[in-house]
Amino acid sequence: MAFRCPRSTTEVSEKLVDFVANPGIGIVEPTLVSHKPNSEGISISDIVPSTKGEYRKGDSLKGASKFNSKKGIKASGSGLNQSSLTAEVVYDCRRSITDLPPAIISEILNCLDPKDLGIVSCVSTILHRLASEHHAWKEFYAERWELPAVPVALELDVADEKSWKELFVEREFRSKTFMGRYTMDVLYGHTEAVRTVFLLASAKLIFTSGYDSVVRMWDMEDGLSIASSRPLGCTIRAVAADRRLLVAGGTDGFIHCWRAVEGLPHLFDLRGSQDQNTEVRLWGHEGPVTSLALDLTRIYSGSWDTTVRVWDRHSMKCIEVLRHSDWVYGLVPHDTTVASISGSDVYIWDTNSGSLLTIIFSAHVGNTYALARSHTGDFLFTGGEDGSIHMYEIIDDGCEAKAWQVAAWIPHTGPVYSLAFEFPWLVSASSDGKLALIDVRKLLRTSRHALRKRSSKVKYFDAGAIEPPQRMLHGFKSNLFAVDIGADRIVCGGEEGVVRIWDFSHALEIERRARALRGMRLEHRMRRRKLQTELSSSKGGRSDQCSVAAKKSSVNCIWPNKRGLSGKVKA
Amino acid sequence: MTQLDRLSVYHWLNAWCIKPVGGALVRQEPEYILLALMGSPLKKIMLCSSEKEIFSVEEQVMVQHSVIINNMIEDGSYNHEESKIPLDCVDSKTLKKVIDYCTHHTHHHNDNQEDLEAWDAQFLNVDSNGLYDLLMAANYLEIRNLLDLIYGTIKNMIKGKKIDEIRRIFNIKDHGFTPEEEEQNRKEYPHFY
Numbered sequence: 001m002a003f004r005c006p007r008s009t010t011e012v013s014e015k016l017v018d019f020v021a022n023p024g025i026g027i028v029e030p031t032l033v034s035h036k037p038n039s040e041g042i043s044i045s046d047i048v049p050s051t052k053g054e055y056r057k058g059d060s061l062k063g064a065s066k067f068n069s070k071k072g073i074k075a076s077g078s079g080l081n082q083s084s085l086t087a088e089v090v091y092d093c094r095r096s097i098t099d100l101p102p103a104i105i106s107e108i109l110n111c112l113d114p115k116d117l118g119i120v121s122c123v124s125t126i127l128h129r130l131a132s133e134h135h136a137w138k139e140f141y142a143e144r145w146e147l148p149a150v151p152v153a154l155e156l157d158v159a160d161e162k163s164w165k166e167l168f169v170e171r172e173f174r175s176k177t178f179m180g181r182y183t184m185d186v187l188y189g190h191t192e193a194v195r196t197v198f199l200l201a202s203a204k205l206i207f208t209s210g211y212d213s214v215v216r217m218w219d220m221e222d223g224l225s226i227a228s229s230r231p232l233g234c235t236i237r238a239v240a241a242d243r244r245l246l247v248a249g250g251t252d253g254f255i256h257c258w259r260a261v262e263g264l265p266h267l268f269d270l271r272g273s274q275d276q277n278t279e280v281r282l283w284g285h286e287g288p289v290t291s292l293a294l295d296l297t298r299i300y301s302g303s304w305d306t307t308v309r310v311w312d313r314h315s316m317k318c319i320e321v322l323r324h325s326d327w328v329y330g331l332v333p334h335d336t337t338v339a340s341i342s343g344s345d346v347y348i349w350d351t352n353s354g355s356l357l358t359i360i361f362s363a364h365v366g367n368t369y370a371l372a373r374s375h376t377g378d379f380l381f382t383g384g385e386d387g388s389i390h391m392y393e394i395i396d397d398g399c400e401a402k403a404w405q406v407a408a409w410i411p412h413t414g415p416v417y418s419l420a421f422e423f424p425w426l427v428s429a430s431s432d433g434k435l436a437l438i439d440v441r442k443l444l445r446t447s448r449h450a451l452r453k454r455s456s457k458v459k460y461f462d463a464g465a466i467e468p469p470q471r472m473l474h475g476f477k478s479n480l481f482a483v484d485i486g487a488d489r490i491v492c493g494g495e496e497g498v499v500r501i502w503d504f505s506h507a508l509e510i511e512r513r514a515r516a517l518r519g520m521r522l523e524h525r526m527r528r529r530k531l532q533t534e535l536s537s538s539k540g541g542r543s544d545q546c547s548v549a550a551k552k553s554s555v556n557c558i559w560p561n562k563r564g565l566s567g568k569v570k571a
Numbered sequence: 572m573t574q575l576d577r578l579s580v581y582h583w584l585n586a587w588c589i590k591p592v593g594g595a596l597v598r599q600e601p602e603y604i605l606l607a608l609m610g611s612p613l614k615k616i617m618l619c620s621s622e623k624e625i626f627s628v629e630e631q632v633m634v635q636h637s638v639i640i641n642n643m644i645e646d647g648s649y650n651h652e653e654s655k656i657p658l659d660c661v662d663s664k665t666l667k668k669v670i671d672y673c674t675h676h677t678h679h680h681n682d683n684q685e686d687l688e689a690w691d692a693q694f695l696n697v698d699s700n701g702l703y704d705l706l707m708a709a710n711y712l713e714i715r716n717l718l719d720l721i722y723g724t725i726k727n728m729i730k731g732k733k734i735d736e737i738r739r740i741f742n743i744k745d746h747g748f749t750p751e752e753e754e755q756n757r758k759e760y761p762h763f764y
Contacts, residue, residue, distance in 0.1 A: 094698075094742045096741055097725070097742075098741070098743055100706065100707070104710055108722050112726060112730070116731070119734060120729060123738055124745075124746035
């Protein structure tokens with residue numbers, strides 16, 4: 001059987017075998033389909049697979065690289081369409097869905113979720129073509145994660161251009177890394193407790209700060225300290241950053257901003273050694289600033305003076321003040337709304353009008369300290385003083401917004417101080433010194449389907465479907481105050497004054513290697529056994545010596561052990 | 572005014588201080604009241620199927636559902652006395668079903684959700700050929716809610732099924748993969764088959 005795929009394809013397919021949590025999406029490498037660039041030349045009337053197969057065997061290695069996949073698919077597509085019409089003539093009684101015009105099939109595929117879309121792409125080549133290039137993959141990606149900065153490909157032949165389906169499948173697969181092995185790095189530098197951490201994945205930087213009032217910048221991959229600011233005068237309780245602006249909020253009520261400097265590899269000049277134009281302080285709050293967030297045009301700050309202020313980034317002026325009834329502990333903006341936690345309530349505001357969309361009263365027993373939000377803004381996660389984490393869904397049907405509780409977990413014995421979310425993992429840091437990792441994938445799926453109905457049915461809270469946290473990271477005796485997640489890493493800071501980075505990025509390779517080794521060993525064992533049974537059955541009596549010899553010889557030649565041949569086996 | 576909905580009709584009636592008088596008027600659908608006031612009650616249009624069979628339908632019914640017919644009538648190219656709308660892509664059986672759908676949904680507009688859904692489910696209880704015909708017709712006539720309904724049905728047919736089942740349900744006799752590709756797929760994703 002000549003169809004042995006080139007290395008890259010095997011890698012991808014192996015990846016997907018491991019894809020147990022969300023049972024794999026059927027990705028047939030586009031190259032497999034592209035192996036029929038000659039098919040349009042084939043006489044249309046032969047539908048018999050064997051003739052096609054012969055053509056393909058010849059071309060199997062030629063079309064192996066990804067880059068001609070686009071061209072190949074288009075060519076094969078036209079060939080297949082014609083063959084499908086003849087199929088209609090031949091099998092007359094019942095028509096097939098593939099006979100419908102592609103636009104309609106596309107619309108049907110639009111309704112499916114990723115798993116079904118993947119299954120459909122394995123059903124037939126026509127569906128494969130339609131399903132793999134469907135725009136839904138980009139939408140699936142966009143609703144879970146930030147879109148990757150895709151460089152504009154000038155020619156279609158660029159080998160790097162991946163389809164959204166591949167990107168999605170890859171990313172979905174990578175989300176499994178958090179169940180694998182990690183390497184932990186401990187970053188020393190702060191002299192007192194660390195109260196806030198922020199991971200900027202696009203620049204590979206980590207910003208931390210705390211009671212020592214110094215903002216430190218670390219390299220995400222090396223774990224080395226890059227820079228630290230001068231003492232800012234008071235405890236810093238909140239830090240946020242994007243590629244152009246870094247903001248830190250202190251207990252004196254100011255927000256210290258650093259603008260990114262052109263040409264600096266680490267974006268921000270924390271020391272302030274150059275001219276003072278890059279640093280600004282925003283005053284306005286009357287109490288400690290406890291939470292900060294950025295979006296493209298605004299800065300959001302929440303404070304213990306019970307207000308959330310919205311600042312315009314260009315003018316650096318406060319454009320809105322949202323008043324709460326109690327201290328504001330956290331906030332997360334999304335688009336035109338901002339969710340904030342105050343006391344034990346969760347408020348959701350519309351920033352255009354400054355009006356309140358909805359409130360969740362008493363989300364927790366005691367204060368609600370932590371807030372996280374999904375990328376689409378529909379799901380809120382709150383963590384409270386009672387050690388529990390709740391998940392809410394916000395349904396906004398135009399006239400009003402409502403929040404429904406979807407799930408609750410109680411993984412901690414102490415208050416949950418911080419939450420971070422990146423699909424599908426929710427991480428929580430608590431005063432009991434533990435981090436809980438929760439996979440919310442299944443919950444999000446069911447919510448979406450209920451959402452489609454948009455009826456007035458009350459969503460019920462199915463306690464049976466909720467699983468406990470998939471993983472806990474522990475071993476720290478002191479409070480953990482802040483956590484962030486991104487780029488296959490989890491960063492956490494706490495009372496000890498150290499910052500910890502758990503690096504999961506190699507978990508998949510380690511897993512794959514271990515699996516490959518296991519597979520190899522299994523194969524050898526099976527082969528040996530087969531050999532043994534063959535010998536014993538064919539040779540009858542004198543099997544012992546021969547089988548032992550056979551064993552030795554087979555081990556010698558099949559297993560090129562890295563460790564070298566062990567003593568026993570050497571004859 | 573071609574797209575009628577209940578609210579706008581009531582507003583219109585209110586603006587003109589017209590109150591329904593007598594039991595008979597109260598029980599009728601607001602669309603009929605308005606039509607009665609406009610002078611030509613229950614205007615009908617003719618639809619001609621590909622088999623040259625002519626169907627007579629209330630204008631408002633079709634106009635409310637089908638964007639294509641709505642546009643045709645608004646354009647003024649349709650003359651009520653003489654012309655008929657030729658629908659060469661739709662055969663009689665399907666056209667009848669489509670008209671049935673539109674009429675039912677217009678008249679039973681105010682029924683509760685469950686009854687409508689039950690009727691829809693019963694309506695779509697056809698074999699796959701009929702379903703595809705309906706789909707093509709709804710697509711041609713641009714009847715949004717019928718299209719969504721059929722998409723939903725097909726989606727449910729696909730959801731949660733394995734590949735072999737899908738091939739069987741949708742009658743995909745030749746999947747087009749080479750035997751090697753097929754075997755590779757089966758080996759890699761056995762739980763899909």
